[in-house]
Amino acid sequence: MKNMTKREYCFTGGNCPVCRSDDVDYIENTTNFLEQGRVCITCKAVWEEHYKISHYKLITDKDSSFHSNLQEYQRKEIYE
Numbered sequence: 067m068k069n070m071t072k073r074e075y076c077f078t079g080g081n082c083p084v085c086r087s088d089d090v091d092y093i094e095n096t097t098n099f100l101e102q103g104r105v106c107i108t109c110k111a112v113w114e115e116h117y118k119i120s121h122y123k124l125i126t127d128k129d130s131s132f133h134s135n136l137q138e139y140q141r142k143e144i145y146e
């Protein structure tokens with residue numbers, strides 16, 4: 067079986083690019099948040115996933131501080 071193309075890999079959302087299994091895991095100890103080590107439980111293949119920043123969402127506005135907005139944001143995440 068041929069290895070997956072980039073497009074196929076993105077379409078599956080992270081199945082093993084070698085055997086297509088979805089029984090895959092993350093490898094800890096990655097220091098770059100735009101890369102993540104992955105390992106296939108089925109065939110033991112190891113690879114890296116590389117991420118691109120697609121956009122940002124501003125959660126503060128110019129009249130308030132970062133910390134009060136962050137607390138507000140976290141309260142909403144927890145209680146709503």
Ligand SMILES: [Zn+2]
Nearest residue numbers: 082085106109
């Ligand atoms: Zn595999």
